[in-house]
Amino acid sequence: MAASALSFRRLQILVLCCCSIITMVMALQASATDMSCAGVKTAMAPCVAFLKKGSPLPSASSRCCAGVKQLSSAASSGRDARQAICRCIEASAATINPLPQAVSQLPAACAIAFPYSFSLTQDCSKLQ
Secondary structure, three states: OHHHHHHHHHHHHHHHHHHHHHHHHHHHHHHHHOOOHHHHHHHHHHHHHHHHHOOOOOOOOOHHHHHHHHHHHHHOOOHHHHHHHHHHHHHHHHHHOOOHHHHHHHHHHOOOOOOOOOOOOOOHHHOO
16 A cells, blocks of 8 residues: 555656646747737847947847847747737837838848848738
8 A cells, every 4th residue: 555655646746747847838938929018128129229320230149139039039939929029119119219221131130030021111910
């Protein structure tokens, strides 16, 4: 009987560990795809100087490009994410007044293939 109880206890611990791991993975996926407007602003904050002046070009290893990569990853998760990120970029652009050519150059400067064109004239509602 003692061996049976011990095996059952081990099984319970194993199931609990598996559930914990699954929960952590799901939380990580949600954080990668469900980006808030505050998250978009935080990701883009290191790019503001480039976006306003058009120079110097950010290097692929810069904090700016790390933010663009984070946005690209989130935007790749689906239409809703793309539209939400687009709307946040649009709203942020109204406050920082970036150069249109700097906005469109940013993904290429960071060597990142963004899932849609970066533009101040993008109609966010039409992104698929």
